[in-house]
Amino acid sequence: MRASTRNILMIGPAAVMVLALFLYPLGFSIVSAVTHDDYSLTLTHFIKVFELYSKDIQFTVLIVLSSVLILALLSIAISAMIVLSPFKRLVAILSMLYRLPLFIPFIVAAQMMRTFLAKNGLMNNTIVAAGLLTPMDTVSFLGWTGIIITFVWKQLAFTTLLISGAMAALDQSQIRAAQNLGASRLRILIQIMIPQVLPTIGVALVLSTVTIMSVLSVPLMIGTGSPTMITADMAFRVNSYGDYHVANALGMISYLICAALAWFYLRQTIKEKGAMS
Amino acid sequence: MAHLSIQQLQVSYGDKTVLHNIDLNIQQGEMVALLGPSGCGKTTLLNALCGFVPVGSGSIFMAGKDITNQPPEQRNITMVFQSYALWPHMTVAQNIAYGLKVRRVPKTEIAERIKEMLEIVKLSGLENEKVTQLSGGQRQRVALARALVVKPDILVLDEPLSNLDAKVRLSVRHEIKALQQRLGFTSVIVTHDQEEALVMADRVAVLNNGHIEQIGTPEEIYQSPKTPFVADFMGADNRFVYAPKITGKAFRLYLPKTSLELHHLIYFRSSAASICKDLDNRNLDGLTLTGTVEQSAFLGQNYRHNVRHGEQLIQADSPDCWPLDSEVSVHVPPHALYVYPHMARSA
Numbered sequence: 001m002r003a004s005t006r007n008i009l010m011i012g013p014a015a016v017m018v019l020a021l022f023l024y025p026l027g028f029s030i031v032s033a034v035t036h037d038d039y040s041l042t043l044t045h046f047i048k049v050f051e052l053y054s055k056d057i058q059f060t061v062l063i064v065l066s067s068v069l070i071l072a073l074l075s076i077a078i079s080a081m082i083v084l085s086p087f088k089r090l091v092a093i094l095s096m097l098y099r100l101p102l103f104i105p106f107i108v109a110a111q112m113m114r115t116f117l118a119k120n121g122l123m124n125n126t127i128v129a130a131g132l133l134t135p136m137d138t139v140s141f142l143g144w145t146g147i148i149i150t151f152v153w154k155q156l157a158f159t160t161l162l163i164s165g166a167m168a169a170l171d172q173s174q175i176r177a178a179q180n181l182g183a184s185r186l187r188i189l190i191q192i193m194i195p196q197v198l199p200t201i202g203v204a205l206v207l208s209t210v211t212i213m214s215v216l217s218v219p220l221m222i223g224t225g226s227p228t229m230i231t232a233d234m235a236f237r238v239n240s241y242g243d244y245h246v247a248n249a250l251g252m253i254s255y256l257i258c259a260a261l262a263w264f265y266l267r268q269t270i271k272e273k274g275a276m277s
Numbered sequence: 278m279a280h281l282s283i284q285q286l287q288v289s290y291g292d293k294t295v296l297h298n299i300d301l302n303i304q305q306g307e308m309v310a311l312l313g314p315s316g317c318g319k320t321t322l323l324n325a326l327c328g329f330v331p332v333g334s335g336s337i338f339m340a341g342k343d344i345t346n347q348p349p350e351q352r353n354i355t356m357v358f359q360s361y362a363l364w365p366h367m368t369v370a371q372n373i374a375y376g377l378k379v380r381r382v383p384k385t386e387i388a389e390r391i392k393e394m395l396e397i398v399k400l401s402g403l404e405n406e407k408v409t410q411l412s413g414g415q416r417q418r419v420a421l422a423r424a425l426v427v428k429p430d431i432l433v434l435d436e437p438l439s440n441l442d443a444k445v446r447l448s449v450r451h452e453i454k455a456l457q458q459r460l461g462f463t464s465v466i467v468t469h470d471q472e473e474a475l476v477m478a479d480r481v482a483v484l485n486n487g488h489i490e491q492i493g494t495p496e497e498i499y500q501s502p503k504t505p506f507v508a509d510f511m512g513a514d515n516r517f518v519y520a521p522k523i524t525g526k527a528f529r530l531y532l533p534k535t536s537l538e539l540h541h542l543i544y545f546r547s548s549a550a551s552i553c554k555d556l557d558n559r560n561l562d563g564l565t566l567t568g569t570v571e572q573s574a575f576l577g578q579n580y581r582h583n584v585r586h587g588e589q590l591i592q593a594d595s596p597d598c599w600p601l602d603s604e605v606s607v608h609v610p611p612h613a614l615y616v617y618p619h620m621a622r623s624a
């Protein structure tokens with residue numbers, strides 16, 4: 001009895017925090033998404049979402065999937081270079097450089113990318129100055145490519161940090177064992193290292209997905225307006241119409257997308273655990 | 278010509294030189310043990326052989342070919358790691374097959390060679406086990422099979438028995454030796470256990486602080502250690518300094534081929550000493566001294582006595598247990614005394 005009282009006292013504050021700061025707002029948005037102002041149940045908000053924004057939902061999913069795919073490829077490649085490269089000096093520089101975006105907020109990154117990727121932005125100016133293109137031929141990268149580039153640039157530091165950490169933690173002699181059996185670095189990466197850091201890659205990508213889904217500044221500043229991402233639509237509903245119902249319905253959709261990915265990831269890891277034991 | 282020839286090899290980490298001018302020749306089919314205390318550079322020497330650490334100066338030749346600067350994946354040298362370094366996400370068979378797959382050996386041949394290898398290391402029937410579920414001894418055998426299946430020019434083993442418990446260690450020791458004699462592979466085995474080196478190797482190289490102190494057959498190393506370090510490391514743990522003119526009733530040294538006008542450093546094993554009541558009147562060759570029994574311990578086959586002779590405490594074994602405080606004579610025959618010039622005093 002006393003022990004259980006003490007347990008309740010110990011987890012009590014944390015439980016109250018979770019309830020007040022997370023579960024209550026979540027419950028509130030769910031309710032708001034499926035009711036009218038008088039709390040009568042309805043699906044009209046969702047119907048509106050699909051009529052007005054189904055293009056944007058597809059656009060969001062495509063942006064997220066492409067960003068995450070590119071992130072996976074790049075961060076695995078950089079991590080492998082950091083862990084396997086025999087050129088220690090180069091590795092030291094690389095491992096300092098790749099961390100920089102960690103300390104730059106999304107809104108600043110978005111602003112930088114705007115000036116960098118625009119039709120007469122820094123990148124095109126440089127290309128023109130180098131004589132590779134004429135000003136007429138340059139294209140603006142603002143739009144979906146710009147959004148993907150910004151997300152990848154910003155999240156790459158985070159995913160690489162996690163993945164290279166996991167790779168560096170692998171037993172060095174496992175890599176040497178493969179090496180003196182004749183395996184090339186690429187083969188070691190694919191057959192020895194990646195299979196062992198898959199869970200970490202999964203975590204890094206799921207967390208990045210959630211982050212990307214929740215960023216508002218990037219689609220607003222780099223996107224071309226239509227189609228745009230769900231976050232921009234939510235902001236629009238709230239700011240222009242004070243329409244919290246549809247905004248919350250949109251929120252539910254992005255929550256479901258994240259949940260689906262998380263579920264897929266969890267199922268994979270549980271399957272692997274099952275296979276191992 | 279030697280199968281493997283290491284010449285004037287020097288290896289450093291930063292500005293700390295770990296191996297100094299190592300010279301070592303290994304014949305085809307030979308098993309050489311690198312013996313030395315922890316931190317003396319044994320693993321570093323194996324890493325240099327495999328190409329895992331860059332060589333400062335000197336060269337390594339394999340069958341006459343200079344491999345000093347070859348990357349590890351091009352040398353045909355495989356290592357059995359101290360921690361086994363098996364890949365936990367693969368089965369026993371997948372671990373063993375890896376080197377063959379890398380070499381693009383046809384599937385049917387891989388299957389055959391795995392089967393054969395599993396029989397050799399007595400793991401038949403475990404091919405589809407996860408390696409994480411094996412015991413230490415079984416993992417060791419998988420590591421051995423994985424390294425041997427590609428028929429390396431040289432197999433190197435880094436303290437392969439140090440993670441096994443005492444009983445398993447003895448059996449694996451014999452298995453590795455038997456395997457080496459049966460398959461005839463050339464190998465270098467690292468150990469800090471002198472008995473292991475003596476039992477397994479054809480020749481032993483004793484390493485100290487990055488230098489080779491002595492290379493020889495196990496008998497040579499055991500019976501005629503060339504330096505004080507080797508004598509001490511091979512279990513001659515009684516050490517004292519002989520000064521001329523200390524010979525008398527209580528202490529007598531007589532060595533047929535050694536001048537006793539100089540200072541000497543003398544080592545001998547406790548097991549080589551014998552204890553008697555009184556040897557005074559017999560003029561025996563070797564070392565004779567008297568002392569008082571301070572302590573005795575039962576070792577199983579005999580008793581080890583601590584005998585005090587002035588400042589010096591000497592350990593001597595005897596089948597009888599001598600009572601404490603009794604006056605005894607200790608005798609060591611000349612062939613069991615390892616005598617070295619004692620530079621500091623005789624100079």
Ligand SMILES: Nc1ncnc2c1ncn2[C@@H]1O[C@H](COP(=O)(O)OP(=O)(O)O)[C@@H](O)[C@H]1O
Pocket residue numbers: 290295313314315316317318319320321322
């Ligand atoms: N990667 C390394 N960097 C710096 N010093 C090292 C490294 N590896 C080993 N050493 C040093 O080199 C010496 C020899 O080490 P090692 O070859 O592992 O000894 P052993 O295997 O005989 O115990 C030790 O003093 C150790 O501290």
Ligand SMILES: [Mg+2]
Pocket residue numbers: 319320321
């Ligand atoms: Mg070692």
